[in-house]
Amino acid sequence: MKVDLVSEHASPLAAIGGVDAGGQNVHVAALAAGLAQRGHEVTVHTRRDDASLPERVVLQDGYEVAHVPAGPARELPKDELLRHMPEFASNLRRTWARHAPDLVHAHFWMSGLASVAAAGEIPVLQTFHALGSVKRRHQGDADTSPPNRIELERSLCRSVAHVVATCTDEVFELRRLGLTTDRVSIVPCGVDTAVFTPDGPVAPRGERARLLVLGRLVERKGQDDAVRALRAVPDAELVVVGGPAPDRVDADPEVRRLRGIAAEAGVADRLVFAGSVPRADVPAWVRSADVVLAVPWYEPFGITPLEAMACGRPVVATAVGGLQDSVVDGVTGDLVPPRDPERLGEVLAALLADDDRRAAYGAAGVERARDRYRWSRVVADTDSVYRQVLASRRPVEIAR
Template identity: 65%
Template structure:
């Protein structure tokens, strides 16, 4: 089977840790590779954000990444990409006319718009995964929501247009039904975890003697709840909070959220117990997770959340907010503890 994936802002080749590079990149890369191992031919179409990138390059055996020219060949915040989706769709239509896939799987709402626009004239079925919903983002961020003005309306239309929707958790199904998505086309397929990489045994990051360690791994954005963790750290004497995410360690001083967290830690009197590692490679992430007494995942909202799975695969207990996919993935009182957000 020939499968075309569309992931407009989240390239499977991206280096993780930036504001817009996280779980979706991991999910798309892992899913594409797994499908290839089952004998499928997979092409992942993503927007070119660097002029030096070749049009096509291999991700792994059976998977190619297609860098689509849509908008400037530079990094553009995902909330600013909507005006370029028409050009993205034109490029997809041309590619699929020459090399027709059996099915298209789009990831994130703007990818879905481009995929449907390109596929409908060619009669190619489209399966869609939202990864995040505008209604949920608006509910939690309010006036701070930087999404395009018509995102929610366009997502509702998309949910009624695609041939099938893959939700990543039961909470998302409820949200999709409220949006008007036909119930008969929605299936839950949770995100997975690489159990060959994330194991209880293996290298462990060094630890300071006599101190407990909390580990959080996430993008450096306010909604991930790192500020809430710092406030909790005040009551946890002898405990450090280690955070993986954001730019390289050498660039953290320039990162606005890293600056905010350090100011907050200083005001709370816990600056000596906050360790910002910056970007941690996928190869090194298991060692950091294994070093934790507890892995903490405290987002205000979370479409799925892969880190709890990775932590549990490493044999570490998890404290997570009871939101989105974390409600499904963390067995409260068994593999971890669920707590209210914020």
């Protein structure tokens, strides 16, 4: 099968940890590699954001990345890319006219718009990764998405062949946009359980208990709640991995904001910013933690808990979005209300004081990550959805 993935802003080649780089980059890269391993011909189409990039790159993982011209060949915030999607679609259309895939799998709503505009009769499957309706609800006036995003996502629900959602909460939101349940399947994001393991190198640490936050430095990720919660665990440090390069941490506005909160809370001496780290070093940082935190205001899915569980580390997460699926409350970790640093602090204090419970959460997390979220299963489940969609579109031969 020839499968083309479209990911307009999240290249599988991009570094992890920038404002617009994160879980989607990891997801697309792992899905493409896994599909190629299963024998499919896979191309990932992403926007050219650097003039020096070659037109196409063939990766050792067996798939190809095509850099599609759309707007200036430089990095742009994803919320500014909508006006460049007609050019993106036009280039896709020309490519697919020469070499049409069997199906297209679009990642993010703007990728879906471009794919539907370019695909003609080629079936398009859609994974949103995040929904504008959820973002608007939680961010309000701070939401920088194009004002018509929700209506455009609603139109995608009508026009794509099928939606691949990543969690049950997303299905509920999609139904509110008018998508019928027979046109959606749930396939979660995954984790590389050969890389994220309980055993392996551990990042340096001192005597203090370590709480770890991993990911982008954006306000909705709830790092400020984690900082305030430190007041309840006076013997612990909070290490934040992600954001700018280590030599640029001090100048970062979000770092400065969080340090200000820490100073007001009296915990500034226990807040550490590691900055962005190479992807290969992430497991060592996860293993160095006593507890891994994932405490966003909202989260479409959230890969950090999967990485923590695969490394055998207990998770404390907010009960939002996909975290409600991945973290089993009282089994692999604890769920807490979002934006409630007092409750977060209480839960962290109790968990840090209970070695046996942390060990039990860690062991259960490893089992859950390997059973439900290993990439081989996620890819196989996605492949199954592809085949079902293609089978439903084939004409039925009538016996005579």
